[in-house]
Amino acid sequence: MSAPDADVQLLARLGYKQELRRTFSGFSNFAVSFSIISVLAGCLTSYLIAMANGGPAAITLGWLLVGGFVTLVALSMAEICSVYPTAGGLYWWAYALAKRNKAAWAWFVGWFNFLGQVAVTAAIDFGAALTTSAFLSLVFGLEVTKLSTFVVFLVIIALHGLLNTFGVNLVKVLSDVSAWWHIAGVAVIVAVLAIVPDQHYSLRDVFLQTTNATGISGTGGAIYAFLIGLLMAQYTFTGYDASAHVSEETHDAQVAAPKGIVNSVLVSLVAGFFLLFAVTWAIRDYEGQMGSATGFPPAQIFVDAAGSGLGRFLLFICVVAQFFCGMASVTGNSRMAYAFSRDGALPGSRLWKQVNPRTGTPTNSIWLCVACSIVLVLPSLWNTTAYLAATAISVIGLYIAYVLPVFLRLRNPDFQQGPWNLGRWSAAVGWTAIGWVAFICVLFVLPAAYPITATNFNYTVVAVAVVVGGAALWWFLGARRWFTGPRQNIDEPSTEAELAAEADAAP
Numbered sequence: 001m002s003a004p005d006a007d008v009q010l011l012a013r014l015g016y017k018q019e020l021r022r023t024f025s026g027f028s029n030f031a032v033s034f035s036i037i038s039v040l041a042g043c044l045t046s047y048l049i050a051m052a053n054g055g056p057a058a059i060t061l062g063w064l065l066v067g068g069f070v071t072l073v074a075l076s077m078a079e080i081c082s083v084y085p086t087a088g089g090l091y092w093w094a095y096a097l098a099k100r101n102k103a104a105w106a107w108f109v110g111w112f113n114f115l116g117q118v119a120v121t122a123a124i125d126f127g128a129a130l131t132t133s134a135f136l137s138l139v140f141g142l143e144v145t146k147l148s149t150f151v152v153f154l155v156i157i158a159l160h161g162l163l164n165t166f167g168v169n170l171v172k173v174l175s176d177v178s179a180w181w182h183i184a185g186v187a188v189i190v191a192v193l194a195i196v197p198d199q200h201y202s203l204r205d206v207f208l209q210t211t212n213a214t215g216i217s218g219t220g221g222a223i224y225a226f227l228i229g230l231l232m233a234q235y236t237f238t239g240y241d242a243s244a245h246v247s248e249e250t251h252d253a254q255v256a257a258p259k260g261i262v263n264s265v266l267v268s269l270v271a272g273f274f275l276l277f278a279v280t281w282a283i284r285d286y287e288g289q290m291g292s293a294t295g296f297p298p299a300q301i302f303v304d305a306a307g308s309g310l311g312r313f314l315l316f317i318c319v320v321a322q323f324f325c326g327m328a329s330v331t332g333n334s335r336m337a338y339a340f341s342r343d344g345a346l347p348g349s350r351l352w353k354q355v356n357p358r359t360g361t362p363t364n365s366i367w368l369c370v371a372c373s374i375v376l377v378l379p380s381l382w383n384t385t386a387y388l389a390a391t392a393i394s395v396i397g398l399y400i401a402y403v404l405p406v407f408l409r410l411r412n413p414d415f416q417q418g419p420w421n422l423g424r425w426s427a428a429v430g431w432t433a434i435g436w437v438a439f440i441c442v443l444f445v446l447p448a449a450y451p452i453t454a455t456n457f458n459y460t461v462v463a464v465a466v467v468v469g470g471a472a473l474w475w476f477l478g479a480r481r482w483f484t485g486p487r488q489n490i491d492e493p494s495t496e497a498e499l500a501a502e503a504d505a506a507p
Contacts, residue, residue, distance in 0.1 A: 395444055
């Protein structure tokens with residue numbers, strides 16, 4: 001049996017017919033997740049978070065600490081993905097692994113995943129807007145304001161929606177290009193910042209200096225600041241579930257998709273450390289660069305360390321990388337929304353589950369994700385911590401969705417490992433991953449600064465509560481009576497006319 005036929009037959013055993021086009025290679029699958037993690041995006045757009053809270057110690061040592069725990073989460077997820085390579089990903093796994101209340105587990109995991117996916121898309125493209133605005137300021141003298149940054153964000157996310165709608169083949173090619181761009185870009189930035197500057201930051205300070213902008217004094221405040229600063233690394237390591245969401249478009253998905261999850265984290269861990277070390281080592285004026293007029297400290301660090309021309313070139317590398325990152329995030333986000341809608345779990349599912357027959361992509365889901373991301377970024381027009389909140393929301397939503405299937409897998413004695421597995425290490429790796437996620441979910445809803453005001457309020461807890469509360473209310477008021485979990489479609493009619501007639505007749 002050929003590999004494509006094996007993929008189609010496995011998907012059929014899981015209850016689905018092949019609707020999306022299976023055009024991704026193993027490298028393309030890895031490239032999507034690696035591009036969403038994007039150390040040239042997450043590390044740098046959220047650099048100020050750790051720069052103000054925890055300082056260089058949170059940037060360098062914190063990266064290694066978080067990266068180690070994230071690797072355990074990725075390993076645990078990959079083992080499940082090898083058994084269930086479907087576009088539904090996390091919520092589908094939860095349904096398959098739960099021994100009781102299967103539909104309820106799938107419902108809530110799916111909503112956490114949807115929240116996290118939308119938030120990470122919003123945070124990536126808003127971060128890209130910050131970087132692009134800094135570049136435009138340095139090159140063309142653009143005045144960086146909240147409004148101008150929001151407008152740049154709208155242009156970027158609209159382009160990502162258009163590319164995913166009309167340029168599906170181009171998106172696949174750009175995803176592959178993106179992986180190499182990130183690797184080469186990190187190498188260029190590290191080399192320039194290591195060789196060109198005539199002076200560097202103290203190596204001791206690169207690893208041990210701490211800062212505290214929380215408003216809490218003393219040792220307790222320093223520890224709290226360091227922990228808050230871990231958000232930079234934890235946020236960067238998000239979105240690698242995209243390898244699962246595009247598994248129905250990937251050849252040899254049982255092996256390629258798990259490898260995509262794990263390898264994207266491992267390569268990002270190494271590349272990100274060298275990048276963060278080089279940027280921090282190149283700092284000249286810590287306080288001045290943290291308060292850069294562009295609102296993007298790495299831009300000022302590049303210019304001060306490498307000169308105006310070369311500094312702008314380094315920033316341009318980041319601008320392009322972040323554009324690729326946001327494009328890949330919209331791809332993964334829309335596939336999750338498509339799969340969740342295919343099972344009737346989103347309002348208006350009939351609309352969002354439709355696949356464009358010309359492109360083989362879920363066009364309507366693409367624009368749903370774009371619209372939801374815009375709504376989430378709207379508070380940036382008046383709230384100074386909007387970017388921090390968007391990053392925290394993405395972390396909490398995604399990581400809860402990441403480990404709930406792991407929890408169910410560890411409690412399910414009937415789980416049969418797939419061709420990619422952890423063997424006897426499954427339990428130790430899985431429970432450690434769950435403990436870490438429980439810790440960060442408490443940490444990142446805490447205020448980042450005191451005293452709390454309207455402009456620095458961390459609305460993470462509000463956004464999470466609204467979505468989870470809404471999902472819970474919907475579940476108990478009605479969804480529990482009709483949502484039965486993933487709906488198999490292997491026996492559904494295949495023509496567009498028959499599908500439309502079926503949708504019209506559905507309750």
